[in-house]
Amino acid sequence: MATSITVHDVAKAAGVSASTVSRALSGNTAVAAETRDRVVEAARQLGYRPNLAARGLITGTTHNIGLVVPDLENPYFASITKSVQSRALAAGYSVFIADSDEDIRTELELVHQLSKQVDGLILCSPRMAASDIAAVAGQTMMVLINREWEGLTSVVVDDAEIIRLALEHLHALGHRHIAYVGGPEKSWSNQKRWAAIERIAPTFDDLEVGKVGSYAPNFDGGQSAADVVVASGATAALAYNDLVGLGILARLTTRGIRVPEDLSVMGIDDVNVATLVSPGLTTVRSPLKKVGRSAVNSLVDLMNPTDRHSAPEDLPVQLVVRQSTSVPQQHS
Amino acid sequence: MATSITVHDVAKAAGVSASTVSRALSGNTAVAAETRDRVVEAARQLGYRPNLAARGLITGTTHNIGLVVPDLENPYFASITKSVQSRALAAGYSVFIADSDEDIRTELELVHQLSKQVDGLILCSPRMAASDIAAVAGQTMMVLINREWEGLTSVVVDDAEIIRLALEHLHALGHRHIAYVGGPEKSWSNQKRWAAIERIAPTFDDLEVGKVGSYAPNFDGGQSAADVVVASGATAALAYNDLVGLGILARLTTRGIRVPEDLSVMGIDDVNVATLVSPGLTTVRSPLKKVGRSAVNSLVDLMNPTDRHSAPEDLPVQLVVRQSTSVPQQHS
DNA sequence: TTGTAAGCGTTATCAC
DNA sequence: GTGATAACGCTTACAA
Numbered sequence: 001m002a003t004s005i006t007v008h009d010v011a012k013a014a015g016v017s018a019s020t021v022s023r024a025l026s027g028n029t030a031v032a033a034e035t036r037d038r039v040v041e042a043a044r045q046l047g048y049r050p051n052l053a054a055r056g057l058i059t060g061t062t063h064n065i066g067l068v069v070p071d072l073e074n075p076y077f078a079s080i081t082k083s084v085q086s087r088a089l090a091a092g093y094s095v096f097i098a099d100s101d102e103d104i105r106t107e108l109e110l111v112h113q114l115s116k117q118v119d120g121l122i123l124c125s126p127r128m129a130a131s132d133i134a135a136v137a138g139q140t141m142m143v144l145i146n147r148e149w150e151g152l153t154s155v156v157v158d159d160a161e162i163i164r165l166a167l168e169h170l171h172a173l174g175h176r177h178i179a180y181v182g183g184p185e186k187s188w189s190n191q192k193r194w195a196a197i198e199r200i201a202p203t204f205d206d207l208e209v210g211k212v213g214s215y216a217p218n219f220d221g222g223q224s225a226a227d228v229v230v231a232s233g234a235t236a237a238l239a240y241n242d243l244v245g246l247g248i249l250a251r252l253t254t255r256g257i258r259v260p261e262d263l264s265v266m267g268i269d270d271v272n273v274a275t276l277v278s279p280g281l282t283t284v285r286s287p288l289k290k291v292g293r294s295a296v297n298s299l300v301d302l303m304n305p306t307d308r309h310s311a312p313e314d315l316p317v318q319l320v321v322r323q324s325t326s327v328p329q330q331h332s
Numbered sequence: 333m334a335t336s337i338t339v340h341d342v343a344k345a346a347g348v349s350a351s352t353v354s355r356a357l358s359g360n361t362a363v364a365a366e367t368r369d370r371v372v373e374a375a376r377q378l379g380y381r382p383n384l385a386a387r388g389l390i391t392g393t394t395h396n397i398g399l400v401v402p403d404l405e406n407p408y409f410a411s412i413t414k415s416v417q418s419r420a421l422a423a424g425y426s427v428f429i430a431d432s433d434e435d436i437r438t439e440l441e442l443v444h445q446l447s448k449q450v451d452g453l454i455l456c457s458p459r460m461a462a463s464d465i466a467a468v469a470g471q472t473m474m475v476l477i478n479r480e481w482e483g484l485t486s487v488v489v490d491d492a493e494i495i496r497l498a499l500e501h502l503h504a505l506g507h508r509h510i511a512y513v514g515g516p517e518k519s520w521s522n523q524k525r526w527a528a529i530e531r532i533a534p535t536f537d538d539l540e541v542g543k544v545g546s547y548a549p550n551f552d553g554g555q556s557a558a559d560v561v562v563a564s565g566a567t568a569a570l571a572y573n574d575l576v577g578l579g580i581l582a583r584l585t586t587r588g589i590r591v592p593e594d595l596s597v598m599g600i601d602d603v604n605v606a607t608l609v610s611p612g613l614t615t616v617r618s619p620l621k622k623v624g625r626s627a628v629n630s631l632v633d634l635m636n637p638t639d640r641h642s643a644p645e646d647l648p649v650q651l652v653v654r655q656s657t658s659v660p661q662q663h664s
Numbered sequence: 665t666t667g668t669a670a671g672c673g674t675t676a677t678c679a680c
Numbered sequence: 681g682t683g684a685t686a687a688c689g690c691t692t693a694c695a696a
Contacts, residue, residue, distance in 0.1 A: 004448070004471070006673055017683045022675055029676095032681060049448045053385040053394065054673035057688045062385065064428075064449075072414040073604060075405065082404040085431045089438075094445060096396075097429035099417045106421075113426060116336070116381045117396075139336070219608060246608050253610050272405060273605050276551060276578050278585050338689055349667050354691055361692090364665060386689035389672045 005046045014042035025050070065299060066096040066114035068107060069124045074218065075271040076241065076288065080124055080145065083292030091300050093119075102184070102216075104128050115140040120299045123147070127186040143299045145291060147188040153302060155295045157286045157315050159189060163196040165284050165319045166238050166266055171204045174327050175236040175264065178209045181225045181248065183217040183240030190214075190240055193268075210234065215244060222247015230257065235264065235328035242267035242274045245281050249324065260326035270320050280322030287315050337378045346374040357382070397631060398428040398446035400439060401456045406550060407603040408573065408620065412456055412477065415624030423632050425451075434516070434548075436460050447472040452631045455479070459518040475631045477623060479520040485634060487627045489618045489647050491521060495528040497616050497651045498570050498598055503536045506659050507568040507596065510541045513557045513580065515549040515572030522546075522572055525600075542566065547576060554579015562589065567596065567660035574599035574606045577613050581656065592658035602652050612654030619647050 007018045014021065016035060023029045024039035031039075042048075056062040067084050069077040081097065088095045096114050100107035107128050115121060120141035126133060133149055136142065144154045170178055180197055183190040194211060201209045212228050215221035222244035229237045229248060239245035245267030252259055259265055259279055267274055270285035294313045301309045339350040346353065348371060355361045356371035363371075374380075388394040399416050401409040417427045428446050432439035439460050447453060452473035458465060465481055468474065476486045502510055512529055515522040526543060533541045544560050547553035554576035561569045561580060571577035577599030584591055591597055591611055599606055602617035626645045633641045 004673095007675095008673085018673090019675075019684080020682060023682085026675080030681070035681080049444070051389075051673050052449050053388050054688090055675070056385050057383075057389065057673080057690090058675045060688080067429075072404075072410050072417070073407065075407065075410075075605075078405050078407075078410045081429070082431050082433075085404070085429060086433070089430075089442070089445075094428050094449070095430075096426055097399075097413070097417060098421075098427075099414050101414075101418070110421070112381065113421075117384050117426070219604075250608065250610065272551075273608060276582065276605060277609050278582065336689095339691095340689085350689090351668080351691075352666060355666090358691080362665070367665080383689050386672090387691070389674090389689080390691050392672080 004051070005048050006051070007048075010039065010043045010046060010048050013046060014039045061303075062117060062119050063093050064096060064118045065093050065296070066098060066111075066118040066121045067124065068098045068100060068110055068114070068121065068126065070100050070102045070107075070127065071218075072097070072099045074243065075273055076243075076269050077124060079271065079288040080292040080295075083289040084122060084296055087293040087296040091296060093296075093300075100127070102127065104186070108132055111136050119303045122295050122299060124295075125187065125189065127184070141299065141302045143295050143302065145295050153298045155291055155298065155315070157291065157317055159192040160196040160200065162268055162284045162286070162317050163193055164200050165317065166268070167197070167200060167204060167207065167209070169282070169319055169321070170236045170238070170264065170266065170325065171207055173236075173264070173325060176206055176208060177234045178207070178236045178238055179212045179229045179232045179234035180209055181212045181222070181229060181237055181239045181244055182214045183221075183244065185214050187217065187240075190217075193240065209238075212237075215240070217241055218243045219247040219250070222249075223251045226251035226255075230255075230263065236266065236325065237263065238266045239268065242269050242271045242281060242283055245283065245324075246273065246277060249277060249279075249281065259324050261329055264325040264328065266325055274320075275322075279324045282322045282325040283320050285318045285320050287317070290315055336383070337380050338383070339380075342371065342375045342378060342380050345378060346371045393635075394449060394451050395425050396428060396450045397425045397628070398430060398443075398450040398453045399456065400430045400432060400442055400446070400453065400458065402432050402434045402439075402459065403550075404429070404431045406575065407605055408575075408601050409456060411603065411620040412624040412627075415621040416454060416628055419625040419628040423628060425628075425632075432459070434459065436518070440464055443468050451635045454627050454631060456627075457519065457521065459516070473631065473634045475627050475634065477627050485630045487623055487630065487647070489623065489649055491524040492528040492532065494600055494616045494618070494649050495525055496532050497649065498600070499529070499532060499536060499539065499541070501614070501651055501653070502568045502570070502596065502598065502657065503539055505568075505596070505657060508538055508540060509566045510539070510568045510570055511544045511561045511564045511566035512541055513544045513554070513561060513569055513571045513576055514546045515553075515576065517546050519549065519572075522549075525572065541570075544569075547572070549573055550575045551579040551582070554581075555583045558583035558587075562587075562595065568598065568657065569595065570598045571600065574601050574603045574613060574615055577615065577656075578605065578609060581609060581611075581613065591656050593661055596657040596660065598657055606652075607654070611656045614654045614657040615652050617650045617652050619649070622647055 024036040098110035124145040267283040274281040356368040430442035456477040599615040606613040
């Protein structure tokens with residue numbers, strides 16, 4: 001907190017006025033080459049760093065963005081956060097992070113706290129009510145991840161394609177009775193995925209997909225669900241996400257139920273940890289790094305309407321077959 | 333970006349002056365109760381939110397802090413980040429997040445970028461040179477996690493105790509030849525852990541601990557190390573952290589080497605994913621949530637020298653025995 | 665108790 | 681090309 005050096009200090013050192021310093025360093029207006037060098041040198045010597053808050057006050061732009069996620073300890077959001085931060089850095093933005101801990105009230109509070117000190121906000125898998133999203137969107141530039149709302153820019157992976165790939169894989173192996181283990185009710189992705197199942201399942205011959213409750217989107221949730229899945233008589237479980245899938249895997253192992261011999265298990269997303277376990281978890285990979293990058297790009301486009309917009313990336317999903325799925329085996 | 337409402341708007345609506353609005357809302361100076369209510373009500377109706385940047389300009393305090401970590405996708409740092417953000421929110425601070433991706437140059441750049449717009453900085457497991465840390469510490473309030481430097485506040489877990497618990501456990505099981513799988517050379521924790529091993533190992537009867545290279549502190553690093561560990565002839569591996577431990581586990585499984593029958597494996601930290609695998613990874617738990625919280629507390633104390641300081645928490649570590657360690661078995 | 669005025673560090677406007 | 685000057689939104693002496 002050592003009193004920092006200002007434009008005036010640099011101005012004095014370089015023998016020019018404050019405005020010239022500003023111009024020389026931000027390079028917007030023409031400055032005599034010789035003067036500029038002198039200013040730059042003085043600034044370097046003094047270790048001058050512009051006060052961004054003060055600059056933002058007048059330019060109306062902070063060069064900060066905010067990212068709100070439900071749970072940083074969920075590797076899915078950790079990956080997205082990492083790529084958001086990385087892309088933001090490259091684009092010259094700093095990132096406020098906010099973890100709502102899956103709580104709607106906290107989420108809303110964080111959004112408000114942040115909205116005044118950023119140029120734009122990225123809401124990742126927001127659980128809040130649509131009306132609240134709309135209200136905030138009126139105040140701040142905003143990009144949504146894993147949720148859509150009229151008029152707002154969204155980055156979403158193709159849930160229908162994910163479901164199609166998963167069902168196709170399991171059906172091809174011979175499974176005819178599958179249990180979908182649902183995530184949070186408020187999760188938009190969860191709703192989309194189940195809707196996709198209801199639409200797509202009938203397109204496969206003789207395929208029945210049942211829904212098993214709603215569980216927390218993490219390892220514990222999967223553990224809770226496992227026994228219900230077994231009782232349902234399904235030969236394969238398709239989990240809301242990888243963490244739930246891993247939870248199911250763990251509980252089945254504990255019970256001595258073999259995967260994939262007795263029951264096949266699939267996750268969704270292919271988060272980093274999906275490869276850590278054995279048997280490895282078959283899953284459908286989402287391009288998380290691309291999702292984060294794309295969200296930042298869209299937000300930057302939104303915030304700088306003059307610039308040439310970057311072309312929207314497409315976000316291909318991809319089946320990743322590991323050892324947790326196989327042909328169902330009739331026993332006894 | 334809709335032009336936001338200012339103190340003046342509220343002032344006009346409430347029929348008072350801007351300064352009265354400021355006083356009424358921040359509550360520092362006395363304001364007539366009746367006036368205050370009128371102002372508060374007007375502010376609420378207009379949805380007024382103070383511009384923190386402008387406030388910071390005059391008060392010299394931004395109520396923002398910055399957190400720099402080596403890798404958000406590493407669950408160890410994800411946990412710390414989550415608890416930092418959570419505690420910061422409670423203390424009235426917003427958090428800038430910066431992921432250096434284990435790169436020293438990026439780390440330094442991020443620190444500089446952030447240092448001007450925060451009241452304080454938390455550097456988590458910084459890899460940068462001590463001289464650079466010192467330089468930044470001269471400019472900004474700072475708390476270190478997992479690193480110590482003269483005069484700076486640090487939050488560190490007791491590496492010596494971690495090592496003692498781990499060696500005690502393995503030695504008690506009967507292991508006499510252990511391989512320590514090292515993390516990044518620049519990692520201060522890694523250095524401390526190895527130093528602790530050299531100091532503590534001799535206190536156990538007939539115990540030999542060898543060091544196996546330096547590996548990336550993640551799953552891939554562990555996979556790379558596994559074969560070298562096997563070749564070393566050790567009956568147990570103590571990994572730099574859980575991720576490395578999991579990597580070793582996975583590679584051993586692939587090679588058909590049984591854990592713990594053929595080789596015992598231990599991790600350090602007990603990150604969330606350590607329980608996902610089977611066999612579960614024996615490890616020494618660090619109180620990550622407490623670490624993050626404690627760092628924020630210390631930083632807040634530093635930034636508000638007037639306030640009563642919170643008592644420093646102690647950070648107990650704890651052995652967590654799972655299935656990846658057992659008595660070594662002589663085969664053939 | 666309240667209003668007026670000054671100023672935080674910057675950049676934008678307008679003269680020169 | 682460069683220097684005064686005003687202004688961004690806010691807080692805080694200082695007056696009233």
